[in-house]
Amino acid sequence: MEIQVLKDIFESNEQMADANKKLLQDKKVYMIDMMSSPGSGKTTITERIIDTLKDEYNIAVIEGDIETTKDAEKLAKFDIPIMQIETSRFGGDCHLESSWINKCLDSFDLDVIDLVIVENVGNLVCPAEFELGDDERVVVLSVTEGEDKPAKYPLMFNSSQTLLVNKTDLLPHLDFDMDEMMGNVQRANPKLTTYHVSAKTGEGFDEFIAGLKENIRKKIGK
């Protein structure tokens, strides 16, 4: 087994994240890092973002999975640049790292691209520890996961700018206390911008998309 030193992993990851940030600044590209538990709806959300914004922005996607290219296949219909990272091939199973993002960015024509959506590995813990050089971290939480998650996974909620509370269409069938969840969000990160959405029905997306467009405009001027 290869011996790796954790200190080096984190340090070199941050250096490459800084390089990615500079590259994206130079090329005027906005990048979001979408993170969540497995199965909270990241890919369906990505599909909606692309579908809504594809006429205004040139979009590229980086799909992170341990194995399979299932998510990338779902997005193939959009005819946009997609890079799939299967982390099992890199020996790092539970998160994306900035060096892999850098290789993906290299393969995109960043003079043309406006928005890069990174769909991280489904994991509410480890991805939060690895900076990628993005402009915005979007954490997705499905209401089926329960009210307590912002309290139990504080780094993920602390380090993100945007929270999408997803699958609101299922609320009538759940014992879910939205006030308790929002209290936990408030305690974890009072600055988190929160949208309640259903990726399935589209409910609540207009507000999220408006916020995202405003963030993109501030950076790239369109």
Added chain:
Amino acid sequence: MEIQVLKDIFESNEQMADANKKLLQDKKVYMIDMMSSPGSGKTTITERIIDTLKDEYNIAVIEGDIETTKDAEKLAKFDIPIMQIETSRFGGDCHLESSWINKCLDSFDLDVIDLVIVENVGNLVCPAEFELGDDERVVVLSVTEGEDKPAKYPLMFNSSQTLLVNKTDLLPHLDFDMDEMMGNVQRANPKLTTYHVSAKTGEGFDEFIAGLKENIRKKIGK
């Protein structure tokens, strides 16, 4: 920052897992390691197991969380030994390790205990990489997480003996293809014993409990 060598982490974890296994063999205690994504229902399942088996077996619980003692508090009503591990205090956020389990086992009266339920950190990736010395790995998958998870998180499903497909009460409200999911389970691990349950309604639990009791009986003779 402390420098840790990954090789040592895994090696020393396996050594302590072997020690735990031997201790549990000597004391005739059955231990399950329950793992899943965040919010898939592990605590509610643990409550049902205790409620159903508390008159037949002496049960103890080890609760793993990054932060909070919320899950342990839910189980306090049962008046059984519970150890809470908050992994943020150990610098290891995303999984439980065998040395922490060893400390918990030390605190239990293993001459009296028959069954130890370990509720691992909510994470479908990293906990699978760390042996604890248990007799049975139980992976819980909520139907809200989608059909593709056994394909996308192969180690978790490969290395477990039992799968609980939970939240079946929500199936009427989801576009969930059970046949596709079971096909993915079959490809990931054809030996996985699978039960379809609803921890909320209790549906499907009799079969799972019967299987668990049979496994316990084989080891401890009662």
